[in-house]
Amino acid sequence: MKSNDKLESTIVDIARELRISPATVSRALNDHPKISHRTKERVREKALEMGYRRNKLASGLRNNRTYTIGMIVPRISMFFHAEVITIVQNLLHRQGYNLIICQSNDSRELEVDLASALYSSRVDGVLVASTLYTTDYSHFDVFVQKGIPLVFYDRVPVDFYPAQMVKGDEYRGGYLAGEHLAEAGCKNIAAIFGLLGCCLYKGRYAGFKAALKAHKLALKKDQVFFHELTHENALATLDKLFSSKPYPDGLFTANDTSALAVLEFARENKIRIPGDLKLIGYSNDPRAASVTPAITTVDQFPGEVARQLVAALNKLLDNRSKKIMEKPEALVTPVALIKRMTT
Template sequence: MSNRSEKTIVDIAEALELSVSTVSRALNNHPAISLATKEKVKKMARKMGYRPNTLAAGLRNNRSKTVGLIVPRISMFFPATITTIIQNKLQEHGYHLIICQSNDSYEQEVALVNTLYSARIEALAVSTTLFTTDFSHFDVFKKHQIPVVFFDRVPKDYDVKIIKGDDYAGGYKATEHLIGKGCKDIVFVSGPLTCNLYTERLEGYKDALQKAKIPFKKSRVFYQELTRENAWQTCEKIFAQAPYPDGIFATNDTTAITMLEYCRKHNIAVPGQVKIVGYSNDPRTEIVTPSITSVDQNPATMAERVVAALIEMVQTKPGVGKFSQEIIPVQLAERESSAGTFKKKKK
């Protein structure tokens, strides 16, 4: 028997005095091999610590049965939910998933794209960083007819398959809701406008104000990376002096929750003095007090559509390199943070 540390089917064949082809077929559950032989081969494989070389197998048949996924941060509710569903759905189709996170770093995203290409994945699903405006690092996939699906955070002008939420409608619905509750001075807290999510939500916000004949004020729009620390600093700017806004539309739920905490600490009544709407319908919005109204992005629907597109493209490769777009509808989950008749307290 070989003394190599990494055992192969040759070592198993030698140990059991079987042919290499018989061992290979047994490990792959070939119907021509008896159950007894299969069990004997698999038992020896476990004993020897044998690991199948899926990469080599993929090279032989040009099928790795592996899909790559790049998301900004797995710690966030929306990408975490999407990732879980994508993995589960792909497994139902017999595919493995390599999960990567860019940490919202463009440089890291470029490196991950190159790594996944080298890993010979059959397809790639991507939600880009907040700052990705140059998508040329994905050209290698297009050049070699490897399917790519962009979702949620997507390119504006790049010929690929896109599956995204209706962020314009989300921005419009959130603002319209606050207006309907009596708000006339609504702050908009946005992520960087390099990302499609926030340009579209901003347009929805502007149009809802315009329809209600409420002037748009640049001084009521704040741009930031939507972290807890940044949200707290933005609150200090918003509430630095009167008049305070009567509504806040925060374009993610981490920001909305932080702003609720700030208001509680500084005795600003929610929803009495200021009403708050968030975005993503993170489960935390239901358990804080008061619970927070938020825009539900339907992550399950988006994930299912991403997987359906990946499987279709891998199997038939229709329209690889050609632009097509699906829009996932959003809904407003109304809760206590925007409820009630508006009554602004005098300062």
């Protein structure tokens, strides 16, 4: 049995077979501009023939890079995050990076453990959409202190934290929803938001209230609700909202999952949409366009968020030796109202 069958081939083995130096083999495999195209082809063909596998860990240790990025998201099943993850992974893969995807399940305790695990894994950078309950971000301090690129997106710290952030224009999204309901003729408007400790719902709530105020409409205390935006919670809220008259004629839900629950509730209770109740959701989940009637919603453009996220990460990776700015300016991505049949 040949020695090449016993052990994995190395650069030295390839060099011996081709009668060139190991340094030339290394440069050829790394596409060095001073190595001829013919030599690169010979080296690559021989490497393939001999079953050579590049040891990225070893090369990473030499230049203090692992070519791995960590990513923490609340839930992979959420449409917005699934879209962002897909595009981020594709973009990073083209740049030679692998992506480790971690799911916090909206548990801060698990988020703390995941941050520690990513640091221990020597990732080159971290992308984070925090949990609904994260108000203390100290578990990410080690990345800042060690100069490891850290970018928050979507669910970003409400108060100042020394890290780059990419966030949607939540205030404008809320404003567009409120304005559209007012211009559609609604006079008794209700709304369902997530918890205000999360920047998303704080922004959407502020924008929505401002739009109603601009149209001389009030958002009554007994017609605005704050809780986790699940299907079950939405149905429970709707039971309260429609327990006594006057019923609302306009409703904004700060995610599409809740808007879908509204359609279900309306069918069961013979509430006509948009005749009796006009409805707007948020996120532009594909399900919002496929149901009947199709739901008016606010598009967050996850593709643009992903591209901005990778661009921000690349900028930090290119400047790892520099200290982060005291007040890094947040990158704000656009939103747009998608008008459909529910309004």
